[in-house]
Amino acid sequence: xxxTIAIGLVVCSGFLFAPTxxxxxxxxxxxxxxxxxxxxxxxxxxxxxYRPLAPYGEWVNVAPYGWVWVPYDVSPDWRPYSNxxxxxxxxxxxxxxxxxxxxxxxxxxxxxxxxxYGWVWVPGTQWAPAWVAWRWGGGWVGWAPLPPQxxxxxxxxxxxxxxxxxxVFRRFAWCFVEARQFYSPNLRPYIARSVRNVNLINQTxxxxxxxxxxxxxxxxxxxxxNIERATGRSVEKFRIVDSKTAPSxxxxxxxxxxxxxxxxxxxxxxxxxxITKILTPAxxxxxxxxxxxxxxxxxxxxxxxxxxxxxEALNDRQKREAARLSKQMxxxxxxxxxxxxxxxxxDMMDRERKLLQRQQDREQKxxxxxxxxxxxxxxxxxxxxx
Numbered sequence: 504x505x506x507t508i509a510i511g512l513v514v515c516s517g518f519l520f521a522p523t524x525x526x527x528x529x530x531x532x533x534x535x536x537x538x539x540x541x542x543x544x545x546x547x548x549x550x551x552x553y554r555p556l557a558p559y560g561e562w563v564n565v566a567p568y569g570w571v572w573v574p575y576d577v578s579p580d581w582r583p584y585s586n587x588x589x590x591x592x593x594x595x596x597x598x599x600x601x602x603x604x605x606x607x608x609x610x611x612x613x614x615x616x617x618x619x620y621g622w623v624w625v626p627g628t629q630w631a632p633a634w635v636a637w638r639w640g641g642g643w644v645g646w647a648p649l650p651p652q653x654x655x656x657x658x659x660x661x662x663x664x665x666x667x668x669x670x671v672f673r674r675f676a677w678c679f680v681e682a683r684q685f686y687s688p689n690l691r692p693y694i695a696r697s698v699r700n701v702n703l704i705n706q707t708x709x710x711x712x713x714x715x716x717x718x719x720x721x722x723x724x725x726x727x728x729n730i731e732r733a734t735g736r737s738v739e740k741f742r743i744v745d746s747k748t749a750p751s752x753x754x755x756x757x758x759x760x761x762x763x764x765x766x767x768x769x770x771x772x773x774x775x776x777x778i779t780k781i782l783t784p785a786x787x788x789x790x791x792x793x794x795x796x797x798x799x800x801x802x803x804x805x806x807x808x809x810x811x812x813x814x815e816a817l818n819d820r821q822k823r824e825a826a827r828l829s830k831q832m833x834x835x836x837x838x839x840x841x842x843x844x845x846x847x848x849x850d851m852m853d854r855e856r857k858l859l860q861r862q863q864d865r866e867q868k869x870x871x872x873x874x875x876x877x878x879x880x881x882x883x884x885x886x887x888x889x
Contacts, residue, residue: 545768546768547768548775548776549626549627549628552611553778556608557782559574559602560572560573560604561573561880562778562873562874565617571624573872573880574604574624575878576878576880577621577622578883578884579621579854579858579859580697581622582675583614584678586691587605587689587691588687591739592632593740593743594632594722595723596722596725597741598610598633599754599755599757599762600753601753601754603750605753606749607624610633611627611634613625613648613650613651615648615651615671616675618854620862621858621862628771630720631719631722632722635647635648635649636711636724637709637724638679638704638708638709639708639725640706641707642681643679643680644681644725645703645704646678647672647676647677647678650671652671675697675850678690678694679694679707681693682729682730685725685730686730686734696813696816696817698844698847698851700847701844701846741761742760743762744764745764745766747765748765750765784873785873798879803863806856809883810852859881
């Protein structure tokens with residue numbers, strides 16, 4: 504029996520909780536169709552996330568959510584759900600992350616962009632194949648992490664996430680790929696640069712939809728037939744097999760038509776153990792070291808070099824696209840199209856410079872969070888420019 508979930512997300516004691524009230528709906532669900540079973544195992548409280556995520560990021564205390572997690576070794580322009588692939592399982596579209604911490608951050612809780620810390624993960628208690636919104640149209644597929652403010656409408660399901668406004672659901676949060684590339688085994692090379700989102704959002708429509716079956720969420724936002732038509736191939740059906748331990752490599756291991764995922768049960772309610780009882784906060788250095796100053800100078804220089812390359816790549820792409828787009832648009836429309844992207848690029852430069860500067864200020868003051876103080880917050884390198 505399938506249900507369409509109708510709930511409100513509630514922030515309590517600094518964490519995100521999902522009450523489970525459902526209304527009946529017709530249809531046979533994917534869990535019944537493909538033989539899926541609700542996951543089982545020991546039950547933990549939300550403090551379970553503290554220790555296994557500490558090697559990969561820092562825990563910081565941010566109102567109103569409490570302890571949230573920020574990843575290490577990501578680029579300033581990194582977005583959640585950008586390093587991995589989509590597969591189709593008994594729970595619908597399921598994200599398989601290539602990041603070792605993805606078993607937690609892409610299947611529980613919510614992400615939001617913080618102007619001070621960058622992308623921040625708010626822990627949650629309910630597992631799902633992914634917590635994303637979807638867009639479709641014009642030959643493109645887009646997905647973006649659901650923010651903590653996301654609300655379910657009673658009897659309707661999810662509200663349109665874009666209705667929350669640009670300050671909550673940022674345009675640069677979206678990952679867009681051409682529909683024909685959606686089922687690729689590695690999506691990262693095909694994800695469009697975030698500056699293109701300002702136009703791609705206008706080409707696409709919201710198709711976010713989740714069902715609630717056997718106390719589990721099923722991600723059915725994209726019609727399977729649309730993907731098969733766009734890619735020209737059948738979409739394989741995978742079966743989730745539960746792992747007993749957190750992975751040390753990719754968050755999901757695919758073998759044949761099985762995908763092994765770690766899905767611990769997390770009980771509702773606040774953390775039962777204070778984070779300082781589990782992790783020891785690092786002592787700040789007496790004064791910034793010369794090595795720190797040199798590293799920060801190298802980071803600033805690397806960021807400026809990357810932004811310069813991206814500006815050149817954007818200009819080159821706009822020139823290449825102009826001939827094609829001029830057949831579909833008036834000269835004024837084409838000019839506005841390009842100016843929107845250039846404006847988004849200026850916003851991106853300002854955002855990334857400020858983000859790096861704020862992180863470096865924290866390092867200079869020794870006010871970083873609980874984690875591994877010797878790890879770099881940002882890894883600035885070149886990426887594909889599409």
